[in-house]
Amino acid sequence: MPAKTLDVVSVGEILIDFVGSPKGCPLAEVTDFRRAAGGGPANVAVGVARLGGRAGFIGKVGRDAFGDHLQKVLEENNVDTRGLLRDREANTTLVFVALNEKAVPEFVFFRHGTADTRLDPAELPREVLAATQILHFSSVSLTVEPARSATLEAVRLARAAGAVISFDPNLRLSLWPDRETARRNILQAAARADIIKLNAEELVFLTGCPEMAAGIAALLSGIAPGPRLIAVTRGAAGAVLARQGLQVEIPALPVTAVDTTGAGDAFMAGMLTALAGISGEGRDLTDLEERELHHAGRLAATAAALACTRPGAIPALPTQAEVEEEIQRNLRRVGF
Structure with missing residues (x-):
């Protein structure tokens, strides 16, 4: 196998979020917006890099001011951009976001024919895919061709080169023709993954199991x-990490939420940063010890x-x- 010079590479969407203000105002009534770089896979790549990992990104932006900004953001955060392509014909994808009173986002995507949807399998940087310990993707890039085929081909190439595959369903029903199409395609993608991070609502959506333990069991053994x-x-109830035969609960830290838009991606970045070191040792995820799951969580x-x-x-x-400073501050908390 080739040398692994990157810990995590993300493939998929990178875009501009226009976040509305004031918080608590429905998107239809928002008049002021603030620009922020975003897109789930891009968020994860930057998150890993900020946590000290070696990260890369594969995706597409337009040859426009927004694409310039996104490339600059990745470079400033030391993310490998060999896989960031610039589309000569399509513009960078935009998303408008409003936050309700609990800082939970409402999205409207401007994504028809935009750059991130036009990533083609022939454009994939094979040397980057061969160099990563972990390849991460989400379901957003599976909603339209040719990005869907490119994403699945990236998964195939990375796995063939020995990478662990990470997947976030990141359910955005407005991007799918209907709920059943979304569920079927996301489950097919989940079957290709070694690691899946999802929220409680997505677990119920995919498995039909209202009880979390049954839903986790269905994903671990049912596909x-x-x-x-x-x-x-x-959310505020914390998180659960599980493999066959072992499950650990991780409490949430009490904070005042300003914006939860990137929380799931930050969680994934933290978990993958921890797991990349274990993967680099040649360890199998099914052999992770309780202390290792607690550390990642x-x-x-x-x-x-x-x-x-x-x-x-x-x-x-x-x-x-x-x-690290926040972890030290919370080490005396029961269960943390």
């Missing part, structure tokens, strides 16, 4: 070949909590020093 590690985020939950205290997605992602 083939299927994931070896599941993480379920539950603590890092992930702390990164997510800190991200909630700031507006935006990428602008809110914490640094390694911030997370």
Whole structure:
């Protein structure tokens, strides 16, 4: 196998979030917006880099001012941009976001024919895919061609080169023709993954199991070949990390939420940063010990909590020093 010079590479959407203000105002009534770099896979790549990992990104932006900004953001955060392509014909994808009174986002995508949807399998940087310990993707890039085929081909190439595959359903029903199409395609993608991170609502949507334990069991054993590690985020109730035969609960840190837009991606970045080191040792995810799951969960939950205290997605992602300081502050908490 080729040498692994990157810990995590994300493939998929990178875009501009226009976040509305004031908070608590429905998107239809928002008049003021603030620009923020975003897109789930891009958020994860930057999150890993800020936590001290070696990160890369594969995706497409337009040859426009927004594409210039996104490339600059990745470069300033030390993310490998060999896989960032510039489309000569299509513009960078835009998303408008409003936050309700609990800082939960409402999205409207301007994504028809935009750059991120036009990533083609022939454009994939094979040397980047061969160099990563972990490849991460989400379901957003599976909603339209040719990005869907490019994403699945990236998964195939990375796995063939020995990478662990990470998947976030990141359910956005407005991007799918109907609920059943979304469910079927997301489950097919989940079957290709070794690691899945999802929230409690997505777990119910995919498995039909109202009880979390049953839903986790359904994902771990009900799809083939299927994931070896599941993480379920539950907001203020914390998170659960599970593999076959072992499940650990991670408490949430009490914070005042300003914006939860990037919290799930911050969680994923923290978890993958921790798991990349274990993967680099040649360990199998099914052999993870309880202390290792707790470590990954603590890092992930702390990164997510800190991200909630700031507006935006990428602008809110914490640094390694911030997370380590917060973990030390909370070590005396029961169960943390």
